[in-house]
Amino acid sequence: MITITINGKAHQLDIEPETPLLWVIRDEIGLTGTKFGCGVSLCGACTVHVNGEAVRSCGLQVGDVAGKAVTTIEGLSSDSKHPVQQAWLVEDVPQCGYCQSGQIMAVAAFLKEHPKPTDADIDANLTNICRCGTYVRIRSAVHRAAALMKG
């Protein structure tokens, strides 16, 4: 049995420890906001927080997460009021929306490290893929979220 905590709730799972966290979140726990995009940590659609850090959950074995706190998009806020979500709303960022949970989770963690990000910080750290090409609005929303967080 493996015990993992997702969005504050402990789950006991009878599961192979090498199962990628992504599939545990989606198929075992049933939280589908975290998406499968590439399976090999290239696209970031599956980004979640583990102990507050952004990780690509398709490349992380659930056995390595035991005892750690996992936050998914569903747990980022209970009311979509996280500053990154609010910035996303105001900038009307999503198009197809499939990558956006991962984008938002990546940015939420990034802004903790870079509360006043420059465009160069954004380019160097935010590498999630969006095929709809929402990048221009993502950039605007990142700056907006940073401003919102500063208050």
Next chain:
Amino acid sequence: MNQIVKTSVSRRQFVVASATAAGGLAISVAFPGLADAASLGPQAWGPDSAPNEINAFLAIDPDGGILIRSPHQEMGQGAITALPMIVAEELECDWSKVKVEHASPARNLHEKQVYGPMTTVGSRGVRTSWQMLLQAGASARVRLIQAASQRWNVPVAECEAANSKVTHKTSGRSLDYGALAAAAGKITLDKEPAIRNPDQFKFIGKSVPRLDTPLKINGTARFAIDTRLPGMVYAAIANCPVFGGKLKSVDETPAKGRRGIQQVVKLDNAVAVVADSFWRAKEALALLKPEWDTGEAGKTDSAQFAKAYRDALDGPMVSARNDGNVDAEFAKSAGLGGKIFEAVYEAPHLAHATMEPLNATVNLQTDKLDVWVGSQTPMGTIRQAANASGLKPEQIDIHNCFLGGGFGRRSINDEMRQAILVAKQVGKPVKLVWTREEDVTQDRYRPQAAIRMKTALGPNGMPTAFDAKIAVGSILRSTGINKVESGVEAQAVEGFANTAYKIPNLRVGCMLKNTHVPVMFWRSVGSSQNAFFMEGYIDELAHAAGQDAYKFRRALLEHRPDFLGVLDKIAEKSDWGKPLPAGRGRGIAIFECYDTIIGQVAEVTVSKKGEVRVDRVVAGVDCGHVVNPSIVEAQIQGGIIYGLSAALYGEITIKDGRVEQSNFDSYQVVTLADTPKIEVYLALSGGKKWGGIGEPGTASTAPAVANAVFAATGTRVRSLPLKNLKLSGPA
């Protein structure tokens, strides 16, 4: 702060967006009296019918809640916001009371296409359905007014509708739509009311926020891959890596006995493993070593194809356009010592790589099939499901979820067909998911193509004869849509056969040539390669003629004020003609795609190592009329990024008959770090033009960037992607 944007087609040209300090673009949302947005549930599809329907497009509940159905699917392009806005324009309703959903394909089947073809391809949403949607709203409004006039026993002319109320002007009495809907639903009109002219629009033209955004910032929007059914099993599949090949045999032993594994399913050309979780299915599948019969196709490669397309340029062509006498003009020009200019361009196969890998969930019963899928062509998907299942179309329900990207890939649901075939063998509801590797190696690709263009330049430097020979894969033959017996398909010669450039002697020939690699619609379709060909070449002509690339195009388009409007706009906004430091350059391109004119100026920097960075793209758009400027801006931005991925990195190559790329490492796409500053300007000509917006943005990017690379380096780009080109940067 954001700048308020007003849209009016009476002002021919206006700026839709302004650059913010952050380098991005901002559009505000401001429409007095409509502070609350309409809404959309996490699941995009709706049931066949609803209570309190006024017509197939809308229902009004006694409490005033309004349901509007979108006949096109939401795949990121904003259809589920923009199309209901068109209904709401005529309906005169309170937008905050509107709830929207995808129209039901099953209803469309049994009500004789009440929603039209429902295809979400070819940038057709607004372009083909605007009149139908205005009519649906107008018809409902007029009937609501009639219901009120009957209730009050007053003339219709004394009643008017606004903000979900009908008011009797004389007495000031008013009734909410909710109170009138039941009576209005029973009224039949002798004659459908006339629809508004664009200069009467009040709601169309506003940057209303997308209705799906709230669902897409918290993970609640439901994509097909999020479907969960009781008793459902998961299938992972490996298709024969060589298209057209067959499964010879597979030893099931390695998968057997592993935890959760239920069955190995053999299909004609694929093997699937069914398990109680997707990961277990995928891991077990990876252990199998299927033997494939790949036939002769297994010996082919991209170099052979490229040669075959180039060789085809020397062979016979089928005429797609033939104005004047091209051969006579070439002979005459040669006799006079005129300049004859010739170039061969090439374009590779491209994959769609939607963010959501293909997947479908099916519940197949003896007399009923339910499918959860993302489909761009739900009516075709019903037919495809009927063929695969053996059921009648009437027994099939397509629950069309939010599409995690389409770009043409979801016009044929190969994944659904396979899910049905697997379900037939396992007898349980099945969710079948393609891995990214399957997605990249089993796509239906943008066709590979080659073109030879030849031109005679007259004494004033302008072309007097233009000959284009195009060799390209046929999309219609490959997909089985049409045999193309004429030998010419519109997709192959888009932008050439119908070029707006005025050249007195103009000939376009086409040779459709398919390999075993399946080809299909890829965002902007034929324009995706033809814009690169035409606009790269036109740039070469301008250079050969010693003329400015913008002015050269202007001279060839003098008869088209709509093109000139776009050209002038981008030239002005991009600082065209202003000098740039060494290693930097600007390139211009303009193309018409799905009735929309899209011009772009790209500004690039080429490093000393020869690496290309696109710094800025200025886009000008004439789509005639705009329903939602913010969505239009986003589509152009996104289209540019999609085109930029193709221009910089995009290439699917074949070796031993199979695709060499497999994931985002080998099929690289643009990320934030590659993203230029993008400015989008509208230059609307209005009138009868209602152009598409999902695809045009992609078309002009590659040529604008290629031409900018030439301006920066002096090296012409005649094939893509740029990563394959050895460039020398500034000394």
